Amino acid sequence: MSLTQQASRAAPGAGPTRRPSPPRSRRRAAETRAGYAFLAPWLLGFIALTAGPMIASLYLAFTDYHPIRGGSWIGLDNFDRLFDDPRFLDSVEVTSQYAVIGTPVKLAAALGVAMLLNSRRRGQGTYRSLFYAPSLIGASVSVAIVWKAMFNDQGIVDDIGQFFGMPAGGWVGNPDLTLPMMVLLAVWQFGAPMVIFLAGLKQIPNELYEAAQMDGAGAVRQFFRITLPMLSPVLFFNLVLETINSFQIFASAFIISGGQGGPANSTLFYTLYLYQRGFGQGQLGYAAAMAWLLVIVVGIITLIFFRTSRYWVHYSGEGR
Known part of the structure; x- marks a missing residue:
């Protein structure tokens, strides 16, 4: 009997260890x-x-840091x-109102259009592309410039409003209408959550609706009994992403207000004021404190969502 076999019998459960050959190593x-x-870049x-x-x-x-004075x-x-x-x-109030109002309205519009596009109809692919196109543009400078021109004094929206008897003046210079204007801009770009909702709707078995119809529902x-519960994981995903995005609005507010957050601080969003403090006034320490406070608040809100x-998100196959 070899020494290896003797050692194997002497220590039950312990087999001979094999070291990898030098070529394999x-x-x-x-x-x-x-x-x-490959990971280095x-x-x-x-x-x-x-x-x-x-x-x-x-x-x-x-720190009390300034880029020139230190x-x-x-x-x-x-x-x-x-x-x-x-x-x-004021920036906290404006941003909070935008997040609380804009996020649900945007998700409701996305879900409504997704349900309309979920049924089979002629030209369905064209409709999906048209509704998704604004999201491809994103919150770009060009979109903000066009939006400002549309809602400015003597813009197309102002002309339409005057035709229906609304007072002239435009939305851009009216503190009561600037926030609704920004919400409309966000809702107009609902393509990304719409596509995600549409994918979730495709996963709901049609047998559930047939059974509900037979029961007279x-x-x-x-x-409320089938679509929303089955779509709750997708709704949760979109809610978290869109809430985080709503706290990061900057480009459109900067362009429409000319970087000032006016009129009457009605477009002074959090990130815009952070930019003013950090890069406009050189108070980088103050701006950094604002940035980290935003990170903490968004983290807390996300944690609350999770x-x-x-209590309201239901996953398929989950015991209840």
């Missing part, structure tokens, strides 16, 4: 090096463009000053 090492080589970009700036901004949030460590003073700044409070009851999702 070298091959694994080469594969590892190749993997790191992403790692360098992440460190240089994401992790590095985040760490730097976290440091700046506790700065010094001031601790939590920037965060204390935020809540004594009336323009900061109407369209409204089918919507914590409460257990």
